[in-house]
Amino acid sequence: MSSAPAKPTKAELAAAVHKTVPDLVAPNLQVLFCGINPGLYTAALGHHFGRPGNRFWPALHGAGFTPRLFKPWDEHELLPLGYGITNMVPRTTAAASELRPSEYVEGGLRLARLVDTYQPRVVAFLGIGAYRSAFARPKAQLGLQDHVLGASRLWALPSPSGLNANHQLSDLIALLRALREWVDQSPTS
Template identity: 60%
Template sequence: MTPAPRPTPAQLRAAKNKTVPDVIAPGLRVLFCGINPGLYTAAIGHHFGRPGNRFWPTLHAAGFTSRLLDPSEELELLPLGYGITNVVARATVGADELAKKEIIAGGEILSAKVREFAPQYLAILGIGAYRTAFAQLKATVGLQPDAIGGTRVWVLPNPSGLNAHYQGKDLVKLFRQLRDAAR
């Protein structure tokens, strides 16, 4: 599989506020939920697309996939029982550009989506986004006490390469705990 060519600076600028289609279907085992797409991801049209984002390598190392998938192969997650969405749909340079009210509104949209598609687990990749979107200011990483309908909520660290709080092996360990629970 040959990855898509890197977007040009003009393509990155043009990606601001674009959206990336959800990878979703009814009854998934896990619906992974990013905070919002970055410009690189929006420019190529595939989730967690920026080189250096640790989502795809972590997913593979934790045992969700049998091989390392390229972001362009994201639809291969659906037959495995996994999908991807975001708390906020619009692309920004960084999640720090999102207003608190936008994240809260995104949480409401996400809740409706989860009720409609009913995954076994919703895995929110970013504790700050979860705390803000769902008014759970003391939430920690892992399984949450609250559910959305029949869907259990699991919070994982943001896999962005910018998240220096978690090293690769730590991300793999935390993602593997979810994988084991969702079998």
């Protein structure tokens, strides 16, 4: 367990717009979680899902993916468990609404290359709107999708951002638990 980094200053947050957050990925992961894009707080920290109000880490633990509640700076502990993190769009913004539609499409192509290289079993999109936009699937619903990237199955989930009022933490936990149970019960190909 790493120690918590200092809270970013206003100047560090402003400078974060020029930063990216490196992918946390390795070959043959069970699940590659794919966020929409890094926010300023996350980029300033340099760790995925870094903003204190983001519900990714509590939902991941609540669904049984992690043995304890990880903090963003513990993200490296996911790899030995078979999980990784990337973003649909690497560009940092204050809000996902700042992204252009073409960035989602480009992000989908980048993700397809990443998946081709690392071959995760499942790619779990943490933002169904980003998934719909990137892959021209406007009617996609939450859960297991009917198409694949390479040999990787695809799941669409809500964004864990604290700004997403449509889904509470309990909803996110239930949806992530369904993914974990599917991964645990489905035979590998």
